[in-house]
Amino acid sequence: MNLKGKWTITVVMGIVCFVLIAVMFMQFKTVNQTDITSIEIMRESELRSELASWKSKYEDVQEKVEENNERIEEYKQGTEDNVKATQLLEEELNQAKTSLGLTDVVGEGVVVTLEDNDTPPDYYSEDDVYDGRINVYDILQLINELKLAGAEAISINDIRVVDKTDIAWVMDTYIVVDGVRISSPYVVKAIGNQTALESGLMQKDSGYMDKIINAEDKKATVQRENEIEIYKYDKDWDTKYIQEN
């Protein structure tokens, strides 16, 4: 009995010790890994008041955020309108530029080639005077005819012809366009309705081609083309004397 009693005591004490120490160290581990103190101090009522204050703060911040968002929307609208206005202005500007000839353009039209001709045709006799050179009046007349036929852009040897363009005849020999000398062959490009342009030039007896080829025996050809590139007028266009009325 005594031995059994002692044995019981020993075992029970062992178990008790084990449980106590084990639980103690588990608790140590738990406390070590969670920062209890700050939350533990607060009781329910404190937590409630904290929560309420945080809630009201949050709502305030929410309101401010909404206000700011609205303002951002307004500014966006403002800039959108601004952007539209700028776009319209830009479009107008581009159109004006194109019409003036300040932009490179491409389109269908005709290409008229005039060439200086040295050899007279067969039926000329030696006494007849033959001047096969293209002179400035030929070119001016051609340009006028093209405009009449509805050409929207014209260039001679890739020099853009605009309202302001002058074509001069220096010493009766050289043709100078806007200060740039050009020589044969003279390639005149014109963008417009192909049919209108061609037929305008090819009219029998009164059209330009007939007059220049048949009446003066000069070398000239007209050709339709679909993608004619005409470069822009690249000189300065300053006005000193005209003013807005």
Add this chain to the structure above:
Amino acid sequence: MGLLIAIVVGCVLGLIFGINAPIIPYTYSGYLAIAIVAALDSVFGGITSVLNKKFDMKIFVSGFFGNAILSILLTYLGEKLNVDIYLAAIVVFVGRMFTNLSIIRRYYIDKWSQKKQEKEDENKQKTV
């Protein structure tokens, strides 16, 4: 002797188990803390009763687990009532721990001084 070995073995095993065991869920750690204090108090009470030769296994074990469970229940009740009842439990348990500790201390110091006295008496007898 066997008892001491059993206690030491139990402690070591508890140490190993406690350090490597999983963490207790955070919400229960409060209850566990107060239970540990109650258990410690009953251990010290047990030691005191051994010294007084009045050790009773049944009382010890029932006190150990009973106090722990009672303190957990009181803490839970306190939480429900929003009254910190666990504070009172801590005061009582730690107070009793100090009382028991002072009894143990007094016992051993008396024992030690008794031994010293006996030795001096022996020496006196020898010289005489």
